[in-house]
Amino acid sequence: DSGVTQTPKHLITATGQRVTLRCSPRSGDLSVYWYQQSLDQGLQFLIQYYNGEERAKGNILERFSAQQFPDLHSELNLSSLELGDSALYFCASSVERVVTTDTQYFGPGTRLTVL
């Protein structure tokens, strides 16, 4: 158990809908990273938050957004869902904001299925 929690574990929804994925980082970690894992693209970095502020963006679609709250938990919002958004979504956390300084620990993921 990495100490990172994610809810829900599974999510099934329809095209055009909006969903929210939640992540609680390890105690003491200030950075939260979101990744998407699909069969053909592997693990792709989406976005990073550090202590409530957005720090870096990767291959995140405009339909997707995220935020980190004062208690450091984070939410990833996916809207206008398409079939191609079906994937595993992972959250990772670390103490520092610099990716080469500190290890990222991953949560168990949320499996999103868009029908």
Added chain:
Amino acid sequence: GESVGLHLPTLSVQEGDNSIINCAYSNSASDYFIWYKQESGKGPQFIIDIRSNMDKRQGQRVTVLLNKTVKHLSLQIAATQPGDSAVYFCAEASNSGYALNFGKGTSLLVTP
């Protein structure tokens, strides 16, 4: 574009043998390299990391080797056990970067 890739998508080894998983990277500015293990239905689990000022680092039953000249990274698992069966990812980052860049993964299957 720059990428991290794996030489072998699948690797089958017998229990008790040593396993070697390879990874090539293309970003010469990479400073930090990590190996993750992902079991079915779980998130990636940190195994071992190495920084660019090192050539080798050992952990419990695992060793990571870094060859910066040819931009190659390998993970050696000693006395492979059935519990080692999983997908293994290498990832890299540079000090000027902001995220881990993951390879596609290698599936390791340990047979009795």
